[in-house]
Every structure is written in C-alpha cells, then in structure tokens.
Amino acid sequence: MKKAVSLKDIANNVGVSTALVSYVLNGKEKEARVSKQMAAKIRRAAKEMNYQPNLIARSLKYGKTKTIGLIVADISNPFFSSIARIIENKAKENGYTVVFGSSDEQLDKSADLLNALINRQVDGLIVTPVENSEEQIREIQEKGIPVVLIDRYFPKLNTNAVFINNYQSAYNATQHLIDNGYKKIGMVAYQSSLEHMKQRVKGYEKCLKDNGINASKDWLLKINYNHTETDFRDSLNAMLEKNTIDSLLFATVSLAVKSLHVINSRKIKIPDDFGLISFDESDAFDFFYSPLTFIKQNLQQLGSQSVQLLIDSINNNTTVIKKIEVPSTLVVRDSSKKK
Amino acid sequence: MKKAVSLKDIANNVGVSTALVSYVLNGKEKEARVSKQMAAKIRRAAKEMNYQPNLIARSLKYGKTKTIGLIVADISNPFFSSIARIIENKAKENGYTVVFGSSDEQLDKSADLLNALINRQVDGLIVTPVENSEEQIREIQEKGIPVVLIDRYFPKLNTNAVFINNYQSAYNATQHLIDNGYKKIGMVAYQSSLEHMKQRVKGYEKCLKDNGINASKDWLLKINYNHTETDFRDSLNAMLEKNTIDSLLFATVSLAVKSLHVINSRKIKIPDDFGLISFDESDAFDFFYSPLTFIKQNLQQLGSQSVQLLIDSINNNTTVIKKIEVPSTLVVRDSSKKK
DNA sequence: ATGAAAGCGCTAACAC
DNA sequence: GTGTTAGCGCTTTCAT
Numbered sequence: 164m165k166k167a168v169s170l171k172d173i174a175n176n177v178g179v180s181t182a183l184v185s186y187v188l189n190g191k192e193k194e195a196r197v198s199k200q201m202a203a204k205i206r207r208a209a210k211e212m213n214y215q216p217n218l219i220a221r222s223l224k225y226g227k228t229k230t231i232g233l234i235v236a237d238i239s240n241p242f243f244s245s246i247a248r249i250i251e252n253k254a255k256e257n258g259y260t261v262v263f264g265s266s267d268e269q270l271d272k273s274a275d276l277l278n279a280l281i282n283r284q285v286d287g288l289i290v291t292p293v294e295n296s297e298e299q300i301r302e303i304q305e306k307g308i309p310v311v312l313i314d315r316y317f318p319k320l321n322t323n324a325v326f327i328n329n330y331q332s333a334y335n336a337t338q339h340l341i342d343n344g345y346k347k348i349g350m351v352a353y354q355s356s357l358e359h360m361k362q363r364v365k366g367y368e369k370c371l372k373d374n375g376i377n378a379s380k381d382w383l384l385k386i387n388y389n390h391t392e393t394d395f396r397d398s399l400n401a402m403l404e405k406n407t408i409d410s411l412l413f414a415t416v417s418l419a420v421k422s423l424h425v426i427n428s429r430k431i432k433i434p435d436d437f438g439l440i441s442f443d444e445s446d447a448f449d450f451f452y453s454p455l456t457f458i459k460q461n462l463q464q465l466g467s468q469s470v471q472l473l474i475d476s477i478n479n480n481t482t483v484i485k486k487i488e489v490p491s492t493l494v495v496r497d498s499s500k501k502k
Numbered sequence: 503m504k505k506a507v508s509l510k511d512i513a514n515n516v517g518v519s520t521a522l523v524s525y526v527l528n529g530k531e532k533e534a535r536v537s538k539q540m541a542a543k544i545r546r547a548a549k550e551m552n553y554q555p556n557l558i559a560r561s562l563k564y565g566k567t568k569t570i571g572l573i574v575a576d577i578s579n580p581f582f583s584s585i586a587r588i589i590e591n592k593a594k595e596n597g598y599t600v601v602f603g604s605s606d607e608q609l610d611k612s613a614d615l616l617n618a619l620i621n622r623q624v625d626g627l628i629v630t631p632v633e634n635s636e637e638q639i640r641e642i643q644e645k646g647i648p649v650v651l652i653d654r655y656f657p658k659l660n661t662n663a664v665f666i667n668n669y670q671s672a673y674n675a676t677q678h679l680i681d682n683g684y685k686k687i688g689m690v691a692y693q694s695s696l697e698h699m700k701q702r703v704k705g706y707e708k709c710l711k712d713n714g715i716n717a718s719k720d721w722l723l724k725i726n727y728n729h730t731e732t733d734f735r736d737s738l739n740a741m742l743e744k745n746t747i748d749s750l751l752f753a754t755v756s757l758a759v760k761s762l763h764v765i766n767s768r769k770i771k772i773p774d775d776f777g778l779i780s781f782d783e784s785d786a787f788d789f790f791y792s793p794l795t796f797i798k799q800n801l802q803q804l805g806s807q808s809v810q811l812l813i814d815s816i817n818n819n820t821t822v823i824k825k826i827e828v829p830s831t832l833v834v835r836d837s838s839k840k841k
Numbered sequence: 842a843t844g845a846a847a848g849c850g851c852t853a854a855c856a857c
Numbered sequence: 858g859t860g861t862t863a864g865c866g867c868t869t870t871c872a873t
Contacts, residue, residue, distance in 0.1 A: 164625075164645075164646040164647055164648070165645060165646035167645070167866095169865095169866055169867085170866065170867065170868095171866075171867095179843075179844080180843065180844045180845075181844090181866085181867080181868090182843075182844060182845080182846095182868080182869075183842090183843060183844080185867065185868060185869085186843095186868090186869090189868085191868095191869095195842085195843085195869095196842055196843090197842070197843080198842060198843090201842080201843085215617070215620060215621055216621055216866090216867080217562075217621070217623060217865090217866050217867070218621045218622045218623065219558055219561050219562050219567065219622065219623045219865090219866080219867095220562055220849090220865075220866035220867045220868090221866080221867055221868080222558050222849090222867095223556075223558050223559055223562050223848095223849050223850065223851095223865090223866080223867080224848080224849050224866080224867050224868055224869095225849085225867090225868085226849070228558065230601075230622075237587070238577075238583055238586050238587045238590065239580065239583050239584045239586070239587040240583075241578070241580055241583070244577055244578050244579075244580070244583035244586075245578045247577050247578070247583075248576070248577045248578040248604050251577065251602065251603055251604055252604070255603070255614075255615075255618075260601055260603075260618055260619070260622060261601070261602060261603070262569075262599055262600070262601045262602075263590065263600060263601075263602055264590055264594070264599075264600070265587050265590055265591070275594075276594075278554070279594075279599055280599070281554060282554050282555055282556070282557045283557050283558070283569075283599060284556060284557065284558045286503075306503075306504060306506070307503040307504035308503055309503070420785050423789060424788070427789075445785055445786075446759050446784055446785055446786035447784075447785035447786050447788065447789045449763070449786065450762060450766075450786045450789045450790045450791075451789045452789075452791055506850095508849095508850055508851085509850065509851065509852095510850075510851095518859070518860085519859065519860045519861075520850085520851075520852090520860095521852080521853080521859075521860065521861080521862095522858090522859060522860080524851065524852060524853085525852090525853090525859095528852085530852095530853095534853090534858085534859085535858055535859090536858070536859080537858060537859090540858080540859085555850090555851080556849090556850050556851070558849090558850080558851095559849075559850035559851045559852095559865090560850080560851055560852080561851095561865090562849090562850080562851080562864095562865050562866070562867095563850080563851050563852055563853095563864080563865050564851090564852085564865085565865070
C-alpha cells in the first residue's frame, strides 16, 4: 500500500505549518484568521495531492471513532439483515460507520465480538443480545460505553432498548385465531430465557386462558437454539402426530419456515383444517399455497430508533435510559381464515 | 464514557515504564528480558485494572487496522447477507474485523462508502461493484489499497476477483430447459453493463443458437435497476401477454421473486405449460407450488476465497492478481420438468 | 496571519 | 533488566 498523503506532506509542499493546513481543511480558517490566498493555495494543493484525512489519527486525538458496533444474532437471517441495512443507512446519515458481527446465538462468540469492537473503540453498540449475555451487557454499561439493545432486552437490566410489545402481539395473534374459529391453538417457540421469547409465549397462554381455553402442555413446542434439522422435524412431527391442535403460532420466522416444510410434507390443509400465524415476514410466506398471516414489526422504526437512541446516548452523556416500544401489526391473509 | 485504562495507567500503578508493560502484554518478555516477577506483577495489574488495548492507537502506530471493508449491493438481500456472514466469520478467524456498507446499486453511494472506509484506513476491501464504478475501483487500486471484487468484475480491469462462470451457468440452465422440452425460452435480466449480467445473457443466447433456436427480440426482458414495482409488473405482463415464450430464466433471485408474483396472478401452469429456472436460492422457491429449479452458487467458497485472497494480497505486497472461479451447480426440481 | 509544540495510546530501537 | 524517547497523523493552545 502506497503511503498516503498527510497534512505534513501538504504543509511541506505549500511551505506552511501543519496547523494552517489543518485549519483550512477543517473550515476553521475564520477562527484562525488564515489569509484568503493561503487558504486557496492550501485547498488547491490538497486537491491536487488527493489528500484523504486519516480518521484513525483523528480518532486517537478525539477519543471518538464515529463508529457504531452492531452485533446481530444472525446476519444471514432476513429479519436481521433488513434491520442492518436500515441501521447502516441511518448511521451513515449521521456520519457514523457501522462495524458488525454475527453472534450466531452463541455466548462465547458474543463475548469475543463485544471485546473486538470495544477494543476498536466503537463509540457505542447496538446489540441483539443472546441468551445469558446479561452479564456481558452489564459490564459494557459499567465501562460507560453507550449501548442499545434491539429486538430483545433484559427486564432486570436498566439499558436503552428498542423492541415491540411481544406479549400483546402474541396475544392479538392468538385472539385472531380464536375469532376465526380455531379452538386448539398450539405454539412453536424457542426454549429460551430471553424475555422477548417468554413474553411471546405468555401472551399466547394468557389469551387462551382469557378465552376459557384449557391448553394442554403439549400444545407448546419449545425448540432448542442448537437443534439440528432432524431434531426439529422429529419434534414437530411428534407434536402434530398427536392431533390435539388445530392451529399454530410461530414465534419466529426461522421456526415458521422450517415448520412449513413439515406441514407441507404432512399434507395438512391450511386454513380449513389448520390455521397458521407467524411472527415476522418472509418471501416464503407469500408463496406458501395459503399465504401466511403474520405479525409485522416496524423494522424501519426498530432500526432508526435504535441508531437515534444510541447517538443521543453518545452525545448527551446524560444517562437517561430509554425503552422504546415500536409498533407491530397483524397482517391478515389466508392462513388464518377458516372458511 | 469513562476513561479507559491505558498502558501508562498500569505503568504508574506498578511503578515501571510503559515499555515494560507493552513488552509483557504483547508476550515479548523474552526478547526484552523482563524478569519473571515483574512480568507476573504487570500481568496481574493489567487483569485487575481490566486493561483493554486501544487498537486505534496501535493502528496508528502500525499503519494497519486489521479491518476489512465490505461493500455489497444490498445487505438486505439474502444472497449478499449470506455472503456477508461467511466473510465476517472468515475474517474473524484471521483476526480481522469487518466494516460494511450497502451501496444499493448506486454509483454515488458506492463512492461515498469507499471514501468513508478508506479514510477509516481499512487494510483492504471486498466489493460487489455497481454499474459504472470501474473508475472508482481503478482509483483504489492506484492508491495501492488491496481490493477483491466479488460476484461481479470488470473484464478490462486487472483486479482480484471471485465469481462463478456466469456464461456457463446460464448456458447449462438454458440447455436443461431445452432438454426438458421447452422450445421458446425467455429471460428476465437487468439492463446492465456489468459483465456478470452480460455473461448470463450471452450464455443464454449462445445456447439457443447452438440448438438452432431462433430467438426473437422480445424473448429477452431487460429491467432497469431503478424500476418501480409497477414498472416491473407492467413490463413482465406485457411480455407474457404476447404468448411467444414457454419458459423463463431469471438472472437474479430478486427478479425471480418479483416475477413469481406476476406468474401467480396470471395463473400460468408451471411446469406443464411453462418452465422456470432462476439464479440463486430463496425460501420462496421452496414454497412456490412448483418448487423452482435454480443455479446454486457456492457461497461458502465465494465468501471465504475472497477473504483469503484479500488477506494474501494485504500480506504479500507482491502484486499477483488472481481471478478465482467458484463452482455453481444446477439444482433440478419441479419447475423445469415438463411432464 | 502563521508556526511551534504538546499530546491522544502504543511500539520498539536504543541507552543505561 | 528497565527506562527513555521518537513517532504514527491529527488538532489546538499558545506564542510570535
């Protein structure tokens, strides 16, 4: 890599001090009372020499990198990659660059990534925390590094966070199934201590209860994050085998897509014999023979609010912690409408 | 943000010079002949004070940031986000962090991003270049910044690049349609001067020719990158209206998914009345009533080879330029098999 | 109106 | 065996 031109190179070339060059190139010629001619001369030289400021040096000086660290649970999951796109855009609008990593729902990978990004002096972090990572997040906060949790959060930890009302979303979806004539509603969720997941399950359970429906234990299938494809198929097949449910609520888009394969293979008739609703969207939902009803999170808001919150938190070192609830809506389509 | 502990803090605390601390913490105590006790003492202090090295300072010193810049055409597109995940993983394995941006197929956004990443002193770049960005890439090369193009490339530009054989892939797909009894094969592609797209079209055209099929001009639909949804629907509808083709090859997954909506709405019978093949994969393809035959690029190789190539190029400042062709296979399913 | 110089945190050649 | 110091590129205070 060729050596890049520095302020000093320009200074030498023009025959002035680096201070002058710095002033001019940062538009501070007024305050520094640089002469018009000199300013013009410096600007011209900078252009000719194709000067590019070294942001690393600036960062070292300022103690700010204008960089945001983003850690998602899985960047290849459209839910997260869509958010990543929104975050990157919004960050760029505000002069920030995004450094990212994918924790793959693994605690150790999450720790590694957090460390790597902190050592790189990111000004703040946006994180979808993985299970049991509460302590990691707490440590970051203790170091005084601004952090915003997104999609998920820890109820006992006082952090900035942006998320939907998972409880209510699940409740509404369940109610919608009931209103459409389904009576024995099952749910496929992750086996997780993460609050967003627990809330989704709670909303579902409470709704059944409120409707006087006596749910059986085996209406709820909890899947381990580290399942294999076969594990998954086997347990869902076992659940459906029992024939005790007439509909399903999926807690995530990944669970839904996998489940649809199983449902297809069992030739279950949607929506007449069986109803379906999922959290989040997928192209797959559109082309399933009975397009899926789904809970649409406002990704735009999730992403841009989290950036806004983080930047606020970086600037106002005032430690006002905010929890922001973002809207979600039920998009009703064919899969939940019994004829 | 609290002030982080620095080498100096440790040095003061222990009562030694920063040099010693630096040596010990970098495992150079042997070369520097630091006494065992002192080394232990320093290490303990570092741990107690929870020292985290400031990589920005180290970068400034070394002139290396151990950072890779990644620019994809659209991070929310699963094709690119899957690659991003692979790249991030592979980079991390090699001690690199990934900084990313999404150019959204726009020349000015691409220029902005390149600039931002270069100013942040990335050690190298992995880029899916947008149309007409040849000059931007050439400039980066002239600056001596290692760069690897991925998915796309410029034939006239001598750059590192990793891609599939687009010509052959399209040729094979077309031949497969012909072998399955389709005779009037159309294609939906982007209107683009990008070589990978031209190769896909060429492969398709050559195959028709080799089979003695006289393609009409209106078998090929070229879509502008900046189309609206309605634009797209209208032009595809117009094409299908003419009833001159009996099958379609889609040049990208995004074109395919949009097209499937139109095909669904026209109630065209796949594969009996009409055959379909697409480049790349999508969950949507699995749930389309006639699962799509598709050209599967080896993403794992695309991603990890590009990282490998970039790191080689960063380390061996030897300027050996490499073009790597990665395998692609035709995954045959229902949509291309006339009964 | 311009320059000299300190300092951000780290490394490493050199001195003692 | 340990300390001193210059320097990476930049900003900014203080002289002049």
